[in-house]
Amino acid sequence: MSIITKKNRDLAFPGLIWFLVFFLLPLSVILVYSITERSLMSGEPVRFTMDNFIQVFQKRHYLIILLRSLRISFFTTIISILFSYPVAYFLAKRTKLDRILIVILMVPFWINYLIRTFAWKLILSDNGILNQLLMGLNIIDEPLRIMYTQTSVLLGLVYTYTPMMVLPLYAALLRIDDSLVEASMDLGASRARAFFDITFRLSLTGIFAGTLLVFIPALGSFAIPAILGGTDSVMIGNMIENQFNLVGNWNAGSAFTLSLAVLSIVLVLFYSRIFGLESIYKNRGI
Amino acid sequence: MMRKGKSYGLKIYTAIFFLYIFTPLILIFIFAFNLGEGYVFPLQGFTWNWFLEFFRDSTAQRSIGNSVIIAVISATISTILAAFLTVGLLKGRFRRPHIYITFLMLPVLMPSLTIGISALVFFRTINLPSGIPVVILAHVSISMSYIFLIMMARIESLPLSLQEAAIDLGASWSSSVKDIVLPALMPAIVAGWLFAFMVSWNEFIVTYFLIGNNTTLPIYIFSQLRFGISPKVNVISLLVTLFTLLVISVLLLVRRLFRRERYG
Numbered sequence: 001m002s003i004i005t006k007k008n009r010d011l012a013f014p015g016l017i018w019f020l021v022f023f024l025l026p027l028s029v030i031l032v033y034s035i036t037e038r039s040l041m042s043g044e045p046v047r048f049t050m051d052n053f054i055q056v057f058q059k060r061h062y063l064i065i066l067l068r069s070l071r072i073s074f075f076t077t078i079i080s081i082l083f084s085y086p087v088a089y090f091l092a093k094r095t096k097l098d099r100i101l102i103v104i105l106m107v108p109f110w111i112n113y114l115i116r117t118f119a120w121k122l123i124l125s126d127n128g129i130l131n132q133l134l135m136g137l138n139i140i141d142e143p144l145r146i147m148y149t150q151t152s153v154l155l156g157l158v159y160t161y162t163p164m165m166v167l168p169l170y171a172a173l174l175r176i177d178d179s180l181v182e183a184s185m186d187l188g189a190s191r192a193r194a195f196f197d198i199t200f201r202l203s204l205t206g207i208f209a210g211t212l213l214v215f216i217p218a219l220g221s222f223a224i225p226a227i228l229g230g231t232d233s234v235m236i237g238n239m240i241e242n243q244f245n246l247v248g249n250w251n252a253g254s255a256f257t258l259s260l261a262v263l264s265i266v267l268v269l270f271y272s273r274i275f276g277l278e279s280i281y282k283n284r285g286i
Numbered sequence: 287m288m289r290k291g292k293s294y295g296l297k298i299y300t301a302i303f304f305l306y307i308f309t310p311l312i313l314i315f316i317f318a319f320n321l322g323e324g325y326v327f328p329l330q331g332f333t334w335n336w337f338l339e340f341f342r343d344s345t346a347q348r349s350i351g352n353s354v355i356i357a358v359i360s361a362t363i364s365t366i367l368a369a370f371l372t373v374g375l376l377k378g379r380f381r382r383p384h385i386y387i388t389f390l391m392l393p394v395l396m397p398s399l400t401i402g403i404s405a406l407v408f409f410r411t412i413n414l415p416s417g418i419p420v421v422i423l424a425h426v427s428i429s430m431s432y433i434f435l436i437m438m439a440r441i442e443s444l445p446l447s448l449q450e451a452a453i454d455l456g457a458s459w460s461s462s463v464k465d466i467v468l469p470a471l472m473p474a475i476v477a478g479w480l481f482a483f484m485v486s487w488n489e490f491i492v493t494y495f496l497i498g499n500n501t502t503l504p505i506y507i508f509s510q511l512r513f514g515i516s517p518k519v520n521v522i523s524l525l526v527t528l529f530t531l532l533v534i535s536v537l538l539l540v541r542r543l544f545r546r547e548r549y550g
Contacts (some may be wrong), residue, residue, distance in 0.1 A: 001378070004462075005377065005446070006378070006380040007378075008374055008378035008449075008463075009374050009378030010374065011371070011463070011495070012369040012374025012378060012380070012386075015368060015434075016371065018430065019389070019390065019427060019430065022408075022423055022426070022427040023393060023401070024389070026404035026409075028402075029404065029407055029408045030404045030408075033407060044527060083303065086296055086300070087299070087303045089296065090296040091300070094296055094297070101304075103534075103538065105307065107530075107534065108307055108311060110484060110530050111530050112503075112528065113490075114490060114504055114508055114511065115311075116310060116311070118507070118511055118519060119311060119314050121515070122325050122515075123310060123313065128325065129327065136327075159306075159310070159526065212395065216359030216395060217397055217398075219397065220398065220399045220400065221397075221399075222399020226508075237399050238314050240399060244406065257399070257403040260399065261397075261400040261404075264395060264396045264397060264400070265396070268392070268395050282407070286532050
């Protein structure tokens with residue numbers, strides 16, 4: 001037994017080494033960039049500094065973008081919870097077609113999100129389908145200016161990531177034993193009380209797992225604000241791209257990137273301490 | 287299971303939700319066949335012109351070719367690495383496998399942007415030029431984690447005693463892996479390969495930072511969306527969607543076979 005497990009262990013090394021070299025090492029390289037000045041390859045002596053992080057809070061421009069990104073991702077998460085809760089509840093408790101409906105719901109997830117974002121551009125632009133519809137019905141006289149604003153970015157993010165909220169919520173609701181709700185109502189709880197004290201509370205695991213799957217990618221989103229957003233809806237992702245492709249300040253860019261990475265790692269670790277990691281990967285529906 | 291009849295509200299809401307999810311896609315497909323350049327209702331008539339224009343577009347063709355090459359190679363490498371990694375980590379002697387598993391979850395849960403930027407900085411630092419090879423390297427480290435998650439679920443149902451029995455009966459360790467463990471993992475290997483293919487095929491952000499002057503399909507679509515939009519993009523979207531549906535069907539078929547085998 002011990003010889004088998006010892007030999008089996010060696011099979012893990014090629015993958016672990018690959019992971020170390022092409023994932024963890026790159027992360028540590030941006031860590032080094034974020035705490036130094038200038039390029040590592042310039043040949044000059046390396047000087048350590050915390051300025052790259054501090055300037056995020058000193059320059060108004062950066063702070064505005066940071067707060068805006070947090071706000072947009074927060075609302076994306078909240079709206080996706082509100083949108084998907086009734087659907088997840090219906091799928092888990094009120095239908096027998098849940099498996100096939102989940103598969104159907106996941107189809108758009110597999111289609112490139114650039115294509116899905118493109119669809120929203122067609123719908124929301126000034127002479128787009130939504131404005132044509134509303135003006136055709138004489139509800140409005142002037143086209144609504146939604147495209148290239150924070151609203152269009154928010155709508156695009158909600159559309160893209162809401163299915164990721166449905167899955168873990170559905171999984172959490174499915175696990176709830178209906179007899180608990182029945183028992184509480186037999187004991188005199190109103191339907192609303194039974195829902196909030198039992199169903200809602202027990203589904204919190206699903207809400208948190210879904211929050212990870214929606215909030216983190218929304219916060220790090222880059223293509224959706226680039227396509228649907230304007231100058232007032234630049235997010236962290238676009239700011240980071242600018243640092244590398246336009247400004248050429250790798251040290252500041254690395255600091256922003258690392259902050260984003262660390263924030264997501266902290267959220268994941270926090271979640272795994274409370275609920276265990278298994279609940280994330282078992283909820284992913286793959 | 288009580289109050290079954292009173293869920294009309296929920297039923298209607300769910301129907302609207304599905305409509306919300308699918309209407310944007312259906313709109314794209316309609317305009318792939320619409321005569322006239324603008325996206326205006328009422329539709330102006332039927333045409334195959336945008337399809338012809340797409341088939342004449344050599345950049346689009348080349349980007350599809352590149353995407354397929356990258357997806358096939360990276361899915362193959364990551365499937366091999368992940369299969370051995372899963373066996374080694376979960377059927378081998380590791381002190382604290384949970385720490386490794388937590389780390390391996392990171393590429394799945396971190397924003398792709400951070401992965402793309404750190405890969406860009408890393409490859410520039412060690413002087414590897416941008417292009418298809420470095421995109422493949424980066425895609426492997428992402429899809430390896432996804433496949434690992436898929437295989438982890440499968441390998442939990444495979445007892446170590448099976449491998450022990452084979453060795454007790456005279457098999458060598460390597461043939462116990464080759465003839466017992468890997469065949470048992472086969473459904474997860476096939477599903478994992480398809481999954482990795484789709485992850486790489488759709489991957490935009492990491493590719494965007496690493497591809498250099500070359501192009502893949504998502505990069506091509508993104509550049510089209512930034513300049514005014516031609517209905518050619520609708521055609522590409524339609525074709526990509528049909529292709530995606532094909533891959534999902536194969537994936538579901540594999541899962542069905544795997545389920546039957548487990549209970550059969």
